Amino acid sequence: MVAYHDLYDCRVDQWQKAADDWVDLARRSSSACEDIRAQGKKPLDDHWADATGKQAGKRMEDLADRLESGGDIMKGVAMVLDALAHSMGFAQRTLYHAAELAGEYGLNIQDGRAVGAYTGAAPVGPNVPQSVRDAYTKELGDLATVNGLIAEALREAAQADEKASVELDKLAKAVDVADTSRAHNEILVEASHVECEMLRADIPAGKDPHLQRAWWDGLTPQQQKDLMRADPVTLADLKGLPPEVGRELRGPDGKIDRVEMVRYALDHWDKKDDLKFENNCANFTSSALEAGGMQKKFDFWLxxxxxNTWGRESGLGWDFVDQRAYHSRSWAQAKGLHGFLLRNGGEEVARSEALPGDVIFYEQVAADPAEPQGEIYHAAVVTSVTPDGDIKLTQHTSSFQNVSLDSREHVAARNHGEQRIHIVRPHPNWY
Incomplete structure (x- = not known):
C-alpha cells in the first residue's frame, strides 16, 4: 500500500532514468547480437565447414540468441519501468491537485486526509444560523472532492506499484531464456500488455463524474495528451470529461469515430472474422475502419x-465467391488499402505524430523471396501510443494486441530484410 507522504515525496524521475538505462542496455544487447551473427557466425559458416566449425557456429548462434532474447527482456523491463514512472507521475500530480484544492477550500491535510472546521462536529439544532448550515454543506462537498482525489491518487500509485512488482519479478526469472520466439512473442508481449494495463488503470473509470472532472482538471496539459494517446477508449467512456475531449478523441471531422475503430481492434484481435482471408491483416484493418463508421465507396455499375472502391457486401456465404466478388480489392489487400486511403483524402504522418486510429503499413525494401521488393504487404491498426512515444499496434496474421511497432518491425527486418513503415491517417473525402 502506498502512503500519502510516500507518494507526495517520491522521486518519479528516478524511475524514468532507470527505464532509459534499460533501453540503452537493450540496444547494446541487440547490437552485440547483430555483431556476433555478422562478424562471428557468418564467417564461420562461410569458411569453416568441418564438424569443429559447425560446433563453433552453433555456439555462436546460441550466444546470439541469448543476447537477442536478453534484449527483448530488457525492453520489457524498460516498458514496465516507463509505465511505473508515468503512472506515479499521474498519481502524484493528482495528489498535488488535491492538496492545492484543500488550500483553496480552507481545509487541512492530517494523516493523509483532508479535515475542516466542522469535521467531527456537525452543526445541528434549530438555533444554528443558515449561514453556518450553508458553510457546513459546502465543506462536506469540498471534503468529498479533496478526499476523493487523495484516494484516487493512492489507488493509482498502489496499482502501478503492484503490477510493476509482479511483472518485474517475472522478467527477472526469464533471464536465462534463449528461445528468441518465446522472448519476443510471449515475454515481451506480456510486458507490453502490463504497460498498457498500468496506464489504463490510471484513469478513474466507473467513478463519480464530478471526481473524474476534478481529476482531469488537475493533470498537466501534457499528461492529458499522454493519456488521450495511451488509452482513448477508456477515456472516451468517462462521463465527467469536457465534451471537447471526446470530440478530439473520436475525430473532429466526424468522418471516422477513431475510438470505435480502436475499440473494435482491441476487442477482435483474437477473434475470427466472418470471412477470413489467407492473409487477414487488411481484412481486419478494414473491419476496424468499418466499425469506426467509414462509409463504403462503390462504383455505380461494378x-x-x-x-478506386472500398467496402464489402453481404455475399452468398461461399468464401471463394465472396472473397472475389463481394469485397473491394482495397478491403483485403494491404497494398490496395494503402493506395485507396491516400488517393481519397488520407495523409501519411511521421511516427512522432501517430495517433490511435491511424493505420500502419509495412513496405518490403530489401529483396526477399517471401515479399516482392517495394510491395506494401502488411497492415495494422495503431491502438495506443504510450507516453514515451512507443507506438502500439493491433493486427491479424499473426494476431497481436497492443504490441510495440519497434519490436515487430525488428522481427520483420530480421526475417525479411529492411522494412519501411508508413503510417496513414484516413480522412475520407467521398462523404
Missing part, C-alpha cells in the same frame, strides 16, 4: 469491384 459495386465493390470497380476501381
Amino acid at each position: 459495386g465493390p469491384r470497380g476501381e
Whole structure:
C-alpha cells in the first residue's frame, strides 16, 4: 500500500532514468547480437565447414540468441519501468491537485486526509444560523472532492506499484531464456500488455463524474495528451470529461469515430472474422475502419469491384465467391488499402505524430523471396501510443494486441530484410 507522504515525496524521475538505462542496455544487447551473427557466425559458416566449425557456429548462434532474447527482456523491463514512472507521475500530480484544492477550500491535510472546521462536529439544532448550515454543506462537498482525489491518487500509485512488482519479478526469472520466439512473442508481449494495463488503470473509470472532472482538471496539459494517446477508449467512456475531449478523441471531422475503430481492434484481435482471408491483416484493418463508421465507396455499375472502391457486401456465404466478388480489392489487400486511403483524402504522418486510429503499413525494401521488393504487404491498426512515444499496434496474421511497432518491425527486418513503415491517417473525402 502506498502512503500519502510516500507518494507526495517520491522521486518519479528516478524511475524514468532507470527505464532509459534499460533501453540503452537493450540496444547494446541487440547490437552485440547483430555483431556476433555478422562478424562471428557468418564467417564461420562461410569458411569453416568441418564438424569443429559447425560446433563453433552453433555456439555462436546460441550466444546470439541469448543476447537477442536478453534484449527483448530488457525492453520489457524498460516498458514496465516507463509505465511505473508515468503512472506515479499521474498519481502524484493528482495528489498535488488535491492538496492545492484543500488550500483553496480552507481545509487541512492530517494523516493523509483532508479535515475542516466542522469535521467531527456537525452543526445541528434549530438555533444554528443558515449561514453556518450553508458553510457546513459546502465543506462536506469540498471534503468529498479533496478526499476523493487523495484516494484516487493512492489507488493509482498502489496499482502501478503492484503490477510493476509482479511483472518485474517475472522478467527477472526469464533471464536465462534463449528461445528468441518465446522472448519476443510471449515475454515481451506480456510486458507490453502490463504497460498498457498500468496506464489504463490510471484513469478513474466507473467513478463519480464530478471526481473524474476534478481529476482531469488537475493533470498537466501534457499528461492529458499522454493519456488521450495511451488509452482513448477508456477515456472516451468517462462521463465527467469536457465534451471537447471526446470530440478530439473520436475525430473532429466526424468522418471516422477513431475510438470505435480502436475499440473494435482491441476487442477482435483474437477473434475470427466472418470471412477470413489467407492473409487477414487488411481484412481486419478494414473491419476496424468499418466499425469506426467509414462509409463504403462503390462504383455505380461494378459495386465493390470497380476501381478506386472500398467496402464489402453481404455475399452468398461461399468464401471463394465472396472473397472475389463481394469485397473491394482495397478491403483485403494491404497494398490496395494503402493506395485507396491516400488517393481519397488520407495523409501519411511521421511516427512522432501517430495517433490511435491511424493505420500502419509495412513496405518490403530489401529483396526477399517471401515479399516482392517495394510491395506494401502488411497492415495494422495503431491502438495506443504510450507516453514515451512507443507506438502500439493491433493486427491479424499473426494476431497481436497492443504490441510495440519497434519490436515487430525488428522481427520483420530480421526475417525479411529492411522494412519501411508508413503510417496513414484516413480522412475520407467521398462523404
